[in-house]
Amino acid sequence: MIEVYTQKLDDVWFGVACDQGQIAATSFNVSQKMLLSNLLEIIPYSEPFQVFCKPSDFAKETLTNLKRIYCGENVNTIFPLAFASLPTYTQKVLKATLQIPVGFVTSYGEIAKAVGGSPRAVGNVMASNPFAPIVPCHRVVKTDLSLGGYGGGLKVKVEFLSREKRGFSTSKQVQVNKGAFKVFPAEHVLKNFV
DNA sequence: TGCAAACCATAAC
DNA sequence: GTTATGGTTTGCA
Numbered sequence: 001m002i003e004v005y006t007q008k009l010d011d012v013w014f015g016v017a018c019d020q021g022q023i024a025a026t027s028f029n030v031s032q033k034m035l036l037s038n039l040l041e042i043i044p045y046s047e048p049f050q051v052f053c054k055p056s057d058f059a060k061e062t063l064t065n066l067k068r069i070y071c072g073e074n075v076n077t078i079f080p081l082a083f084a085s086l087p088t089y090t091q092k093v094l095k096a097t098l099q100i101p102v103g104f105v106t107s108y109g110e111i112a113k114a115v116g117g118s119p120r121a122v123g124n125v126m127a128s129n130p131f132a133p134i135v136p137c138h139r140v141v142k143t144d145l146s147l148g149g150y151g152g153g154l155k156v157k158v159e160f161l162s163r164e165k166r167g168f169s170t171s172k173q174v175q176v177n178k179g180a181f182k183v184f185p186a187e188h189v190l191k192n193f194v
Numbered sequence: 195t196g197c198a199a200a201c202c203a204t205a206a207c
Numbered sequence: 208g209t210t211a212t213g214g215t216t217t218g219c220a
Binding site: 197205207 | 208209210211212213215216217218219220
């Protein structure tokens with residue numbers, strides 16, 4: 001039985017779907033209706049689920065952390081994400097995306113170079129990211145440092161990046177399992193929006 | 195700039 | 208199996 005919890009924190013709804021102590025999906029939205037719709041779309045139709053009004057302790061902690069990420073804070077928590085049910089390639093891309101530090105962005109192509117596959121395929125994984133905003137798909141942009149797309153709307157993507165900017169000025173390398181990819185300061189993207 | 199073609203993993207049929 | 212579909216990228220006019 002998958003347990004679904006939602007909670008409103010400072011005008012934004014956050015939600016988590018828990019499956020046997022693991023996180024099957026997370027999401028956020030200004031409307032609770034949309035949030036539930038997003039979450040339920042992620043969990044398989046065949047899985048029985050129940051929506052709870054009151055969060056469990058674990059859910060409460062997770063939702064609080066989601067909000068902190070949403071606010072642009074550094075959150076070091078390791079979340080028990082349910083990767084096992086996802087395709088291998090999807091897992092690789094999501095795990096690489098997890099390595100992008102707060103205040104930095106990278107491109108679809110950079111991730112593709114690090115984990116294999118094509119930028120297009122990486123975009124597909126982002127588009128169906130079950131763990132927003134834990135997996136920071138908002139930190140992935142196009143090669144020319146223009147935005148690309150975002151599930152929650154481009155405005156939200158920009159807002160995320162401006163809350164996360166840390167004043168970095170130089171790019172750096174991030175190691176993943178096999179390869180490495182380059183990350184750029186979030187400012188490099190934001191400057192196109194002044 | 196702008197457009198066409200290559201890209202490649204998924205999901206849906 | 209096969210096809211359609213992208214949160215892309217690159218090359219070429």
